Amino acid sequence: MIVTKRAREIREIISDLELLKLDPKYREAAEINIRFFKATRSVFSFIHWLISVAPKLRKIRESILELADLPLKKWQRKTHEGLIRYQSSRFGRRMVAAFIKELCQIILKIKEMKNNDEPTVVFDLGFGGGELGRQVFKKLPDVSLVYVGIDISPAIMETARQAFQPLHEKGEIVFQELSILNDEVVDALRREASGTSKKVVAVWCGNILDLDKYLSAGKIDIMWHARVLHHLTLADKARLVDICRRLSPITVEMDDRNCFWFKFWTTLTTWLIYPDVFLMNGGILSCLRDPTKEELTGHFKLVLPFSYVRLIFGRNICFQDEKWETAMKTLVRGFAFGG
Numbered sequence: 001m002i003v004t005k006r007a008r009e010i011r012e013i014i015s016d017l018e019l020l021k022l023d024p025k026y027r028e029a030a031e032i033n034i035r036f037f038k039a040t041r042s043v044f045s046f047i048h049w050l051i052s053v054a055p056k057l058r059k060i061r062e063s064i065l066e067l068a069d070l071p072l073k074k075w076q077r078k079t080h081e082g083l084i085r086y087q088s089s090r091f092g093r094r095m096v097a098a099f100i101k102e103l104c105q106i107i108l109k110i111k112e113m114k115n116n117d118e119p120t121v122v123f124d125l126g127f128g129g130g131e132l133g134r135q136v137f138k139k140l141p142d143v144s145l146v147y148v149g150i151d152i153s154p155a156i157m158e159t160a161r162q163a164f165q166p167l168h169e170k171g172e173i174v175f176q177e178l179s180i181l182n183d184e185v186v187d188a189l190r191r192e193a194s195g196t197s198k199k200v201v202a203v204w205c206g207n208i209l210d211l212d213k214y215l216s217a218g219k220i221d222i223m224w225h226a227r228v229l230h231h232l233t234l235a236d237k238a239r240l241v242d243i244c245r246r247l248s249p250i251t252v253e254m255d256d257r258n259c260f261w262f263k264f265w266t267t268l269t270t271w272l273i274y275p276d277v278f279l280m281n282g283g284i285l286s287c288l289r290d291p292t293k294e295e296l297t298g299h300f301k302l303v304l305p306f307s308y309v310r311l312i313f314g315r316n317i318c319f320q321d322e323k324w325e326t327a328m329k330t331l332v333r334g335f336a337f338g339g
């Protein structure tokens with residue numbers, strides 16, 4: 001049954017990609033994906049693809065786009081749904097346990113440093129439905145939080161609405177979809193969280209690379225982004241770092257590393273343990289764009305299974321003072337970040 005469904009989906013995806021190939025803007029990316037999906041039809045052809053095609057793609061890594069990055073709504077939605085199902089499974093939760101542990105420690109440290117009862121405002125850039133946020137809520141039930149999830153994909157907003165609904169119904173969160181995002185909106189969310197024991201959750205459909213057009217420094221306490229960088233060009237990655245440094249005192253970057261074992265692991269899990277051709281496409285193609293351990297710079301720490309966490313400190317953020325300098329040092333040394 002699984003095999004039949006998988007084969008049918010692969011056929012449909014390839015025929016949609018053949019049509020997309022006619023658009024010169026997406027020709028190369030469509031061809032890469034067509035070859036990928038043709039290879040996923042059997043274990044042998046996929047191993048052949050891994051050995052003979054993947055190393056060549058690594059050399060042109062900036063031009064790789066995953067299926068979810070292409071303007072094919074149906075497959076974008078399928079990928080996001082697959083990602084959410086996977087992340088909320090016990091297996092998926094284990095895979096991000098290291099990210100959650102680091103994040104929660106940092107949130108608590110920032111809270112301690114602020115030393116007031118104000119809610120902590122966290123922004124999740126490219127939140128993909130918010131599974132990381134929900135896991136943070138579980139670990140920090142008593143911390144007053146405003147969680148703002150931002151994603152460029154309209155399909156994600158739909159998925160997020162469904163995924164946050166159970167928490168909303170249980171009365172653990174207040175959930176809202178924002179039509180605009182600016183300083184006043186963030187202030188209002190902070191005020192709302194001050195008057196309730198619930199977490200205040202807001203989602204906004206927009207480009208994280210435009211955030212500095214709408215927000216000023218000092219409104220956000222912590223930003224994080226997980227597994228977003230492989231969707232961005234080199235120039236956009238640098239722009240994101242710049243935006244993070246201007247808007248937030250600290251940004252936590254979480255991502256995977258390119259290594260043989262990650263490719264091996266993703267192939268194995270998406271074929272056997274969690275069979276899903278969309279996750280396989282996202283996992284393997286994103287891995288080809290990820291940095292190796294040797295390419296990482298700054299304050300970073302390797303975490304299990306094949307990932308890393310990097311701290312990006314803000315500049316010229318209004319509440320930066322001696323206390324903040326000490327907190328920065330504690331974060332770097334106390335949490336054993338190298339760099």
Ligand SMILES: C[S@@+](CC[C@H](N)C(=O)[O-])C[C@H]1O[C@@H](n2cnc3c(N)ncnc32)[C@H](O)[C@@H]1O
Nearest residue numbers: 126127128151152153206207208226227228231
């Ligand atoms: C691989 S998913 C990761 C989702 C989530 N952060 C996680 O770790 O589960 C990457 C997400 O980043 C979003 N994204 C990519 N580029 C973006 C941009 N420029 N602005 C906002 N979101 C973006 C995608 O739509 C996608 O939902």
